[in-house]
Amino acid sequence: MKKSLFAVAALSAIAGAAQAQSSVTVYGILDVGYSNTSTRNAATKQNTSLFDQSRETSSRLGFKGTEDLGGGTSAFFTAEFGLTPQSTTASSMDNRQTFVGLAKKGLGKTSLGTQYTVLHDQVSATDPGGSNNVVGSIIRPAGSSTNQESGQYNASTAEVVASTNNLKFNTEKFAGFGLNAMYVQNGKNATQTATNTGGTTNYSGWGVTGDYSWKKLYATVAYQSFKQEQTSSATAAIPTSWSTDNTVSTSSNTTDNGFYGAATYDFGILKAYANYISRKITSNVDSSQYLKRSGQQIGVRSYITPTIEGWASIGTGRYSAYGANKPTANFNAWQLGSNYYLSKRTNLYGIYGQSLTSSTTNTVGGAAASQFAVGVRHTF
Numbered sequence: 001m002k003k004s005l006f007a008v009a010a011l012s013a014i015a016g017a018a019q020a021q022s023s024v025t026v027y028g029i030l031d032v033g034y035s036n037t038s039t040r041n042a043a044t045k046q047n048t049s050l051f052d053q054s055r056e057t058s059s060r061l062g063f064k065g066t067e068d069l070g071g072g073t074s075a076f077f078t079a080e081f082g083l084t085p086q087s088t089t090a091s092s093m094d095n096r097q098t099f100v101g102l103a104k105k106g107l108g109k110t111s112l113g114t115q116y117t118v119l120h121d122q123v124s125a126t127d128p129g130g131s132n133n134v135v136g137s138i139i140r141p142a143g144s145s146t147n148q149e150s151g152q153y154n155a156s157t158a159e160v161v162a163s164t165n166n167l168k169f170n171t172e173k174f175a176g177f178g179l180n181a182m183y184v185q186n187g188k189n190a191t192q193t194a195t196n197t198g199g200t201t202n203y204s205g206w207g208v209t210g211d212y213s214w215k216k217l218y219a220t221v222a223y224q225s226f227k228q229e230q231t232s233s234a235t236a237a238i239p240t241s242w243s244t245d246n247t248v249s250t251s252s253n254t255t256d257n258g259f260y261g262a263a264t265y266d267f268g269i270l271k272a273y274a275n276y277i278s279r280k281i282t283s284n285v286d287s288s289q290y291l292k293r294s295g296q297q298i299g300v301r302s303y304i305t306p307t308i309e310g311w312a313s314i315g316t317g318r319y320s321a322y323g324a325n326k327p328t329a330n331f332n333a334w335q336l337g338s339n340y341y342l343s344k345r346t347n348l349y350g351i352y353g354q355s356l357t358s359s360t361t362n363t364v365g366g367a368a369a370s371q372f373a374v375g376v377r378h379t380f
Contacts, residue, residue: 024065033375055373059083072105108171126262128299135371136335136353138295138315199231216266236283270302
């Protein structure tokens with residue numbers, strides 16, 4: 001009897017220890033408010049006014065957990081879904097990130113699944129506007145009432161944000177240096193049959209970033225490349241303009257290269273930002289056919305009072321399309337924003353931004369947009 005009681009007590013202690021070594025956290029953001037957007041080009045003018053969502057931060061619901069495996073090794077997972085608070089449809093919840101991984105103290109961590117690209121991780125860390133969804137950012141252009149960040153392959157016009165089939169590795173910091181890399185693979189090679197054209201359909205990608213922290217300075221560079229190959233197609237599906245979210249995953253026979261460089265310095269009373277981004281989609285069939293966007297931006301962010309935070313950014317850039325046979329278009333943008341924190345988890349916000357594109361004969365020319373948004377954001 002005593003042995004049985006001892007065994008039960010031992011098993012209970014082991015189960016309790018195992019439970020204490022693992023944890024699951026539920027987190028999320030809900031962002032709702034009002035926005036007004038004005039756009040114009042050579043043909044039309046439009047004004048959109050609505051009770052809106054996700055203007056400062058994309059709304060989401062997530063679950064993340066860790067388990068201590070012993071010896072400095074742990075397992076972790078994240079399942080994060082985009083929310084659209086103003087929608088009543090069944091598709092109002094999208095997969096933002098779903099991955100599982102292993103971490104080793106002193107080395108780093110690796111993860112596999114649908115997750116952000118390594119370039120986007122650096123954009124999120126160094127964008128003065130906090131990667132908001134309002135007109136006026138060179139680094140993260142946004143503004144359409146339907147342009148919310150969600151979905152497996154979503155990409156803003158400046159970058160590829162996330163990808164499925166993504167294997168990512170992040171080192172720990174060594175003397176202030178960090179290294180991050182990713183490899184994306186989704187390939188198929190089908191046999192030719194009477195009802196199947198056969199051939200290769202391959203979506204692949206890779207990326208690498210390096211960052212350095214020293215006292216109040218943070219600097220980073222990032223490069224990534226995605227390639228879509230389809231041997232049954234002799235043409236390349238290059239987007240005709242940057243007017244919509246362009247994604248290499250849905251095109252054929254193109255290569256999508258992105259570069260990002262940024263630095264921040266915290267002066268105490270304010271934090272200064274400098275950013276450069278470039279993205280080029282090139283035909284794998286004819287390398288003279290391409291669509292390119294590049295831009296540079298500076299900004300500041302500061303707490304004006306313990307509960308009021310503000311930021312500002314301004315930048316310029318250039319489009320070029322389909323090589324020497326199409327003209328270029330210059331553009332500029334600026335943005336102002338502020339948060340009023342009611343608590344650590346709830347804030348009111350106001351954001352205003354403008355963008356202007358020079359007049360050319362291609363589809364991105366002669367356009368302007370302005371937008372202001374106010375709302376309430378709650379994090380949990």
